[in-house]
Amino acid sequence: MTLAHLPALVVVVPLLAAPLVVLVRRAAAAWAIATAACAFSFAAAILLSAEVAAHGPMSYHLGNWPPPWGIEYRVDALSAFVLVLVSGIGTASALYAWRSAAAELSRDQLYLYYVMHCLCVAGLLGMTVTGDAFNLFVFMEIASLSSYVLIALGRDRRALLAAYQYLILGTIGATFYVIGVGLLYLATGTLNIADLAERLPQTASTRAVLAALAFITVGVSLKLALFPLHFWLPNAYAYAPSAVTALLAATATKVSVYVLLRFYFGVFGLRLVTETLPMAEILLVLSLIAIVTASLVALWQENLKRLFAYSSVAQIGYITLGVSMASPDGLTAAVVHLFNHGITKGALFLLLGGVALRAGGATMGSVQGLGRRMPLTSLAIVIAGLSLIGVPGTAGFVSKWYLVLGAIEAGRWWLAGFVVATSLIAVAYVWRFVEAAYLSEPGPATPGRGEAPAAMLAPALALAAACVFFGLQTSWTVGSARRAAELLLGGVP
Amino acid sequence: MSAAGLIAASLLVPAAGAAGIALAGRWPNLRESVTLVTAVTLLGCVLGLLPSVLDGGRPQLFVLEMLPGIALGFRVEPLGMLFALVASGLWIVNSVYSIGYMRGNDEEHQTRFYVCFALALAATMGIAFSANLLTLFLFYEMLTLVTWPLVTHHGDAEARAGGRTYLGVLLGTSILLLLPAMIATWSVAGTLEFLPGGLLRDAGLSNAALGGLLALYMFGIGKAALMPVHRWLPAAMVAPTPVSALLHAVAVVKAGVFTVVKVIVYVFGVETLAEVRAADWLPVVAGFTILAASVVALRSNNLKRRLAYSTVSQLSYVVLAAAVLVPISIAAAAFHIAAHALGKITLFFAAGAIYTAAHKTEVSQLDGIGRRMPWTMAAFTVGALSLIGIPPCVGFVSKWLMLQGVFAAELWSVAGVLLASTVLNAAYFLPIVYVAFFKAPNGELHGEAPLPMVIALTATAVGTVALFFLPELPLALARSVAGL
Numbered sequence: 001m002t003l004a005h006l007p008a009l010v011v012v013v014p015l016l017a018a019p020l021v022v023l024v025r026r027a028a029a030a031w032a033i034a035t036a037a038c039a040f041s042f043a044a045a046i047l048l049s050a051e052v053a054a055h056g057p058m059s060y061h062l063g064n065w066p067p068p069w070g071i072e073y074r075v076d077a078l079s080a081f082v083l084v085l086v087s088g089i090g091t092a093s094a095l096y097a098w099r100s101a102a103a104e105l106s107r108d109q110l111y112l113y114y115v116m117h118c119l120c121v122a123g124l125l126g127m128t129v130t131g132d133a134f135n136l137f138v139f140m141e142i143a144s145l146s147s148y149v150l151i152a153l154g155r156d157r158r159a160l161l162a163a164y165q166y167l168i169l170g171t172i173g174a175t176f177y178v179i180g181v182g183l184l185y186l187a188t189g190t191l192n193i194a195d196l197a198e199r200l201p202q203t204a205s206t207r208a209v210l211a212a213l214a215f216i217t218v219g220v221s222l223k224l225a226l227f228p229l230h231f232w233l234p235n236a237y238a239y240a241p242s243a244v245t246a247l248l249a250a251t252a253t254k255v256s257v258y259v260l261l262r263f264y265f266g267v268f269g270l271r272l273v274t275e276t277l278p279m280a281e282i283l284l285v286l287s288l289i290a291i292v293t294a295s296l297v298a299l300w301q302e303n304l305k306r307l308f309a310y311s312s313v314a315q316i317g318y319i320t321l322g323v324s325m326a327s328p329d330g331l332t333a334a335v336v337h338l339f340n341h342g343i344t345k346g347a348l349f350l351l352l353g354g355v356a357l358r359a360g361g362a363t364m365g366s367v368q369g370l371g372r373r374m375p376l377t378s379l380a381i382v383i384a385g386l387s388l389i390g391v392p393g394t395a396g397f398v399s400k401w402y403l404v405l406g407a408i409e410a411g412r413w414w415l416a417g418f419v420v421a422t423s424l425i426a427v428a429y430v431w432r433f434v435e436a437a438y439l440s441e442p443g444p445a446t447p448g449r450g451e452a453p454a455a456m457l458a459p460a461l462a463l464a465a466a467c468v469f470f471g472l473q474t475s476w477t478v479g480s481a482r483r484a485a486e487l488l489l490g491g492v493p
Numbered sequence: 494m495s496a497a498g499l500i501a502a503s504l505l506v507p508a509a510g511a512a513g514i515a516l517a518g519r520w521p522n523l524r525e526s527v528t529l530v531t532a533v534t535l536l537g538c539v540l541g542l543l544p545s546v547l548d549g550g551r552p553q554l555f556v557l558e559m560l561p562g563i564a565l566g567f568r569v570e571p572l573g574m575l576f577a578l579v580a581s582g583l584w585i586v587n588s589v590y591s592i593g594y595m596r597g598n599d600e601e602h603q604t605r606f607y608v609c610f611a612l613a614l615a616a617t618m619g620i621a622f623s624a625n626l627l628t629l630f631l632f633y634e635m636l637t638l639v640t641w642p643l644v645t646h647h648g649d650a651e652a653r654a655g656g657r658t659y660l661g662v663l664l665g666t667s668i669l670l671l672l673p674a675m676i677a678t679w680s681v682a683g684t685l686e687f688l689p690g691g692l693l694r695d696a697g698l699s700n701a702a703l704g705g706l707l708a709l710y711m712f713g714i715g716k717a718a719l720m721p722v723h724r725w726l727p728a729a730m731v732a733p734t735p736v737s738a739l740l741h742a743v744a745v746v747k748a749g750v751f752t753v754v755k756v757i758v759y760v761f762g763v764e765t766l767a768e769v770r771a772a773d774w775l776p777v778v779a780g781f782t783i784l785a786a787s788v789v790a791l792r793s794n795n796l797k798r799r800l801a802y803s804t805v806s807q808l809s810y811v812v813l814a815a816a817v818l819v820p821i822s823i824a825a826a827a828f829h830i831a832a833h834a835l836g837k838i839t840l841f842f843a844a845g846a847i848y849t850a851a852h853k854t855e856v857s858q859l860d861g862i863g864r865r866m867p868w869t870m871a872a873f874t875v876g877a878l879s880l881i882g883i884p885p886c887v888g889f890v891s892k893w894l895m896l897q898g899v900f901a902a903e904l905w906s907v908a909g910v911l912l913a914s915t916v917l918n919a920a921y922f923l924p925i926v927y928v929a930f931f932k933a934p935n936g937e938l939h940g941e942a943p944l945p946m947v948i949a950l951t952a953t954a955v956g957t958v959a960l961f962f963l964p965e966l967p968l969a970l971a972r973s974v975a976g977l
Binding site for chain 2: 391400438439
């Protein structure tokens with residue numbers, strides 16, 4: 001009985017936690033409520049994932065209104081997988097904020113932080129679970145508005161500018177998306193995603209549909225920071241509070257990729273996306289440029305948060321590269337990398353937050369000799385870095401395996417070569433950290449001996465351990481991604 | 494203990510030893526005891542597996558499924574047994590030597606050194622016992638990563654540069670070439686398990702595709718140091734000498750040629766390659782590497798650099814022997830893994846002893862050093878004779894097997910390469926022996942290096958000779974690899 005309501009509860013609980021936090025106001029209680037709400041969603045997401053794997057997709061009708069008239073929440077292999085990632089990272093980030101946000105924010109702002117955290121997680125979960133294109137827009141706005149606030153809460157004054165940049169571009173993105181949805185409604189008269197997919201092939205106004213595809217592509221690409229629409233991302237990640245950077249880097253862009261996948265394969269269909277319009281080629285070229293340029297830019301960053309922010313742009317390029325292959329292996333790579341990169345970047349930003357807390361900033365200067373001062377943190381950063389490179393035994397390797405396999409199966413040897421060659425740039429920027437931390441003497445900016453507080457270190461180490469765990473135990477991640485890929489490719493003729 | 498338990502123990506013992514060493518870091522004597530106990534226990538585990546392998550058994554251990562259809566699993570076959578025996582046996586000797594060297598030179602960060610060493614041995618055991626390519630690749634990359642702190646041990650600019658070359662070439666080749674080769678193999682064959690006869694035998698690849706894939710493997714296995722991917726090996730010489738001795742003469746480089754032989758025998762299959770002639774280019778590359786590296790060694794004044802290029806050249810002996818593609822030459826390749834290990838570790842031990850006792854690193858400084866360090870230079874002479882291939886040293890046995898293979902395959906040009914390189918080996922080793930014993934000593938007075946080092950290098954020198962007279966065990970394993 002409760003299980004049947006979980007698709008709604010997974011979103012509603014963190015959503016309702018937000019006003020509750022406003023009412024209690026006290027920082028400790030606010031933290032407890034936010035963490036409990038996220039943890040509830042995490043548990044619910046895991047249950048849903050198991051349920052979907054056992055019994056197939058679930059459909060939940062809000063207020064018992066049947067679709068396409070009412071809003072439908074739909075959990076299938078893909079959305080359950082993303083739900084686990086978002087709620088898991090949301091929980092880790094909330095746990096981490098107990099000490100991290102307390103150190104970075106003033107006391108009277110703390111409850112606001114947790115309000116926004118709950119809203120952001122609820123928005124992202126809602127985007128994932130909803131089966132309604134307009135409801136998706138509403139959740140997108142909830143997630144976006146709360147993330148603007150979260151970024152603006154950063155201690156550095158430049159956080160305001162970064163939040164403002166993101167606000168402008170994010171709003172344009174959301175507007176483009178809703179224009180696209182409006183055009184689809186015009187052409188078909190429905191907003192339900194499954195219904196849209198059924199009615200689109202029969203619609204007469206193909207031009208409106210093509211325009212909708214273009215608008216939605218650009219809008220969602222802005223949110224997922226596809227090159228060249230990524231300019232908001234490095235500043236937002238660099239100046240946001242540490243817990244927020246980890247949350248956004250691991251989830252926000254990933255959910256946007258999920259939306260792109262849903263619309264490309266679940267609504268418009270392979271024929272429209274790849275044959276009528278050359279979206280696969282466009283996505284491929286942009287992904288290649290994103291990977292190369294962002295990796296090279298990352299190589300020259302002194303601020304480590306910026307370094308890994310640029311690395312995120314490059315890694316998103318690998319995800320969209322997998323999408324552009326539109327093959328079972330390519331989509332498996334994209335979906336599994338969405339998760340693997342999420343936990344890897346989540347771990348990295350949480351760990352860097354610990355360094356920033358102890359050193360007053362995470363720059364190349366402040367990590368000199370870090371191996372001796374914060375040995376656990378340094379080792380965990382190296383492990384997450386290896387996952388970023390894609391060394392076997394880490395989560396990143398699994399993604400790379402399917403990406404290269406997809407390229408080889410398609411007979412594109414040059415693309416396989418490109419993927420492995422560009423991962424060497426990741427070796428270079430990860431090894432800049434390794435050399436600084438282990439081969440340099442501690443400098444004036446290096447923190448003294450001692451790790452970050454346990455409340456911050458524990459979730460960070462847990463995610464770093466997850467990078468290794470999901471590198472060796474892949475049956476759940478690859479299994480889910482493979483089912484999701486089959487679903488996406490099989491769903492629409 | 495069951496066979497599967499012994500396999501697990503072979504990996505877990507050194508890993509647990511690493512943890513123990515880290516915990517005992519504050520008490521050097523306890524820490525070194527942990528290293529020695531771990532090394533002896535590891536050899537015990539490996540020896541425990543030996544009888545069943547000699548009887549034709551193939552002990553297995555399946556751990557988990559790493560990717561759908563590809564296991565993280567282990568299966569002990571003769572070649573892996575041979576490699577594991579050599580590495581774990583020499584680790585004991587090398588640990589004794591390390592104690593003398595690290596203390597004699599007042600090296601810093603000794604705990605980190607011993608921890609990484611133990612982890613490197615764990616990775617080596619993983620490579621030796623791996624049941625499929627992915628497992629092998631996992632431990633292959635792990636070996637590169639855990640030996641990086643050993644290469645950059647001194648932490649100065651030179652170590653940093655050496656470490657970059659080391660990591661750049663080894664990770665670069667494995668990610669750029671070996672990984673795509675492996676994924677392509679999976680794509681066409683649907684399995685990565687090492688199969689007798691070769692897993693690509695029935696994959697129906699064209700000759701050109703087989704040749705291209707073989708090239709990806711051969712240059713992707715950077716640890717085998719085929720030219721032009723050999724540069725990491727001389728760069729690794731910035732490491733303390735015990736690292737050069739066990740890792741860059743035995744574990745790491747042998748992991749490379751071990752993988753080469755494994756790929757030729759169990760991935761492609763000797764008969765398949767011989768039939769379609771997809772490997773015809775390989776003897777040329779290996780032969781060139783043998784001769785070119787020998788010439789570089791001849792021109793190197795730095796002793797460790799000369800030894801490093803000698804290693805590059807000797808590794809290609811293994812590749813060359815494997816590329817001759819007749820059973821007896823495959824046995825020669827396998828046997829040479831053991832033979833070269835003993836000879837070369839003796840030479841490195843001697844070089845480190847000279848550095849510790851006399852602080853000399855260049856060949857031109859060695860006049861008369863044999864009179865002050867007779868044990869060391871006697872051992873050096875034995876090692877040198879073994880690498881040249883002169884009886885009564887074990888190197889002669891592998892050269893003998895190689896020549897048998899060459900005659901069987903009627904590859905006269907390969908015989909010419911072997912002959913020329915023998916002359917070159919003599920030309921770069923014998924002058925050292927000559928000046929050490931027959932020229933007048935100069936400079937300050939000094940004696941032998943600390944006792945543990947002398948014990949270690951004497952032990953390996955004795956082993957080099959002993960294996961000439963008693964080659965049955967390694968020979969039996971090597972012949973069994975070739976199905977003889």
